[in-house]
Amino acid sequence: MGKTVLILGGGMGGVVAANVLRKKLAAEHKIILIDQSQDHFFYPSLLWVLDGGRTPAQIVKRLDRLDRKGIIFRQAAVQKIDLAEKKVLAGGESFAYDYLVIALGAEHNYAALPGLTPERSLFDLSGILAAKEKLKTFTGGKVFVVVAGAPFRCPAAPYEAAMILNDIFRRKGIRDKVDLRLFTVEDQPMPVAGPKIGAAVRGMIEAQGIKYFPKYKITSINDTNSEIVFENGEKHNFDLLLVVPPHKAPDVVKDAGLLGETGWLPVNANTLAAKTPGVFAVGDITGVKLSNGKALPKAGVFAHFEAEVAAKRIAEEINGKTPTDSFNGGGSCFLEVGGGRAGLAFGDFYGVPDPKVTMLSPLKLWHWAKIIFEKWWFWKWF
Numbered sequence: 327m328g329k330t331v332l333i334l335g336g337g338m339g340g341v342v343a344a345n346v347l348r349k350k351l352a353a354e355h356k357i358i359l360i361d362q363s364q365d366h367f368f369y370p371s372l373l374w375v376l377d378g379g380r381t382p383a384q385i386v387k388r389l390d391r392l393d394r395k396g397i398i399f400r401q402a403a404v405q406k407i408d409l410a411e412k413k414v415l416a417g418g419e420s421f422a423y424d425y426l427v428i429a430l431g432a433e434h435n436y437a438a439l440p441g442l443t444p445e446r447s448l449f450d451l452s453g454i455l456a457a458k459e460k461l462k463t464f465t466g467g468k469v470f471v472v473v474a475g476a477p478f479r480c481p482a483a484p485y486e487a488a489m490i491l492n493d494i495f496r497r498k499g500i501r502d503k504v505d506l507r508l509f510t511v512e513d514q515p516m517p518v519a520g521p522k523i524g525a526a527v528r529g530m531i532e533a534q535g536i537k538y539f540p541k542y543k544i545t546s547i548n549d550t551n552s553e554i555v556f557e558n559g560e561k562h563n564f565d566l567l568l569v570v571p572p573h574k575a576p577d578v579v580k581d582a583g584l585l586g587e588t589g590w591l592p593v594n595a596n597t598l599a600a601k602t603p604g605v606f607a608v609g610d611i612t613g614v615k616l617s618n619g620k621a622l623p624k625a626g627v628f629a630h631f632e633a634e635v636a637a638k639r640i641a642e643e644i645n646g647k648t649p650t651d652s653f654n655g656g657g658s659c660f661l662e663v664g665g666g667r668a669g670l671a672f673g674d675f676y677g678v679p680d681p682k683v684t685m686l687s688p689l690k691l692w693h694w695a696k697i698i699f700e701k702w703w704f705w706k707w708f
């Protein structure tokens with residue numbers, strides 16, 4: 327009797343899970359992937375849209391391409407997850423499942439910051455395009471990158487954005503006319519990677535003349551006078567503002583009673599199994615506590631490796647074998663520093679008592695490695 331594996335979310339975790347399952351399971355078993363969007367969005371390339379390295383069309387792939395591989399794609403918003411009945415309501419249609427993989431990612435919580443819109447967001451295409459448009463005629467002024475809340479996806483991204491902006495201004499010959507600042511709620515860059523990596527990243531941005539303001543919590547944006555206000559009472563006027571929005575788990579996951587006290591979905595750190603039998607979760611939606619008490623960062627590399635493990639374990643179970651695959655907390659991430667160079671951080675995030683992370687110095691090689699990875703990603707999964 328064929329089984330049905332239902333995957334919610336066609337982002338980095340969801341597409342990997344769907345592909346791996348399809349490869350491991352016979353055709354009698356159905357793999358259905360549901361996403362509200364028609365496109366898979368490759369976020370690691372989003373910041374390259376800002377400096378013209380990519381067009382928006384170059385960083386997406388249509389999810390219905392998966393149909394060719396025998397993966398059923400449905401474009402629909404997930405409305406309800408019914409764990410007791412093993413059913414999901416999406417786009418008004420009911421989907422029964424034997425196994426469920428939740429890969430719905432993290433949502434931007436605009437309501438949590440008065441004045442924030444997608445057009446001001448560093449993590450939305452509309453925000454990147456609005457900034458790119460403004461940069462065309464920009465001749466100088468105050469440019470702020472602000473991290474509004476933690477955790478957020480890709481701990482390196484705001485630092486990369488500031489350095490890419492620095493490079494844009496340098497190439498335009500207006501760097502000396504720009505006051506470039508990075509405000510963040512964090513107490514250091516990439517906190518989970520430890521103080522040494524944090525100091526290295528801080529050193530990189532400060533060497534580019536980017537002023538760094540840790541432990542700054544933004545409380546509102548006022549568009550009429552282009553002003554941001556911080557919890558400590560400081561007010562600053564800006565000419566260009568890009569904000570990393572506060573993140574939250576999608577309501578549909580909360581409504582299913584799946585969230586833990588951290589506000590994210592707790593899973594077994596090695597198997598990615600949720601508390602309910604047959605239910606797995608991967609990627610940004612999950613909350614995985616590390617040995618030092620911090621949370622595993624939200625990053626595509628973890629969504630990818632977790633999805634491989636969850637998919638293999640489900641396939642082994644369906645194929646009557648004992649699941650053996652285990653996620654070990656290994657991961658790496660490129661850090662774009664502008665000028666066509668990138669650093670590379672990698673390590674064991676399940677290290678005890680702390681994650682063991684190493685950072686390799688910026689080189690053109692790592693920038694090219696990221697470009698090759700992007701191409702491999704689309705080739706491998708689509």
Ligand SMILES: Cc1cc2nc3c(=O)[nH]c(=O)nc-3n(C[C@H](O)[C@H](O)[C@H](O)COP(=O)(O)OP(=O)(O)OC[C@H]3O[C@@H](n4cnc5c(N)ncnc54)[C@H](O)[C@@H]3O)c2cc1C
Pocket residue numbers: 334335336337338339340360361362363366367368369370371372373402403404405429430431432448449479480483576578608609610611624625626627628629658659660
């Ligand atoms: C600017 C930027 C740069 C980044 N760079 C890197 C990098 O260099 N390296 C790295 O490892 N990570 C990077 N990341 C992080 C990475 O993109 C995420 O960690 C990764 O996408 C998480 O994968 P996911 O599958 O958990 O979620 P996502 O990829 O976000 O996918 C979630 C999917 O669920 C869908 N969805 C949500 N709610 C619903 C609903 N109710 N109904 C139907 N569908 C729904 C969404 O449409 C989406 O397709 C970056 C992120 C950003 C924003």
